[in-house]
Amino acid sequence: MKIYTKTGDKGKTSLIGGTKVYKSDLRIEAYGTIDELNSYVGLCLDHLKSDNINNVLAEIQDRLFTIGSALACDPDKETKLKIPDLHETDVELLEKEIDRMNEVLPLMKSFILPGGNISVSTLHIARCVCRRSERCCVRMQKKEMEVEPLIIKYLNRLSDYLFVLARFAAHELKIEEIPWKPRI
Secondary structure, rough: OOOOOOOOOOOEEEOOOOOHHHHHHHHHHHHHHHHHHHHHHHHHHHOOOOOOHHHHHHHHHHHHHHHHHHEEEOOOOOOOOOOOOOOHHHHHHHHHHHHHHHOOOOOOOEEEOOOHHHHEEEEEEHHHHHHHHHHHHHHHHOOOOOHHHHHHHHHHHHHHHHHHHHHHHHHHOOOOOOOOOOOO
């Protein structure tokens, strides 16, 4: 099977269910941003060396494929594909991990600038892409396009997780966080 089909050469693509939409469609933007986030999570996996963290990041990648699949479906058509579901327990896993990492982190007394180490910076980039994907889904919801509320909740919690993980990675690597010192 060839990777190129030439069916998108005129700026359209198909949703799961067969509906053709422009590649600029908000639904395409949303799942494309989820795909970008998944790639950054993969990059974070490549930089981090903790089995526990890597196991959680691998779970997150799986959930991001689940979210991308859900967003890629035409909500007005029945699909023949079995699309996995997101569950409240997926959000709870992120919350448990955030709480676990926060137990060892120093109290945050100021905003923190991203940086100090490639893995920390990459986690912050992933967090920013996660926030953008969340904004895309919220825009869809505001335009009354079908998006499961649990997706927005998961993305919100995931960005929190990625922020805390960036702090945790800095802590584990003994890298001092860079506090933001506003110019006065």
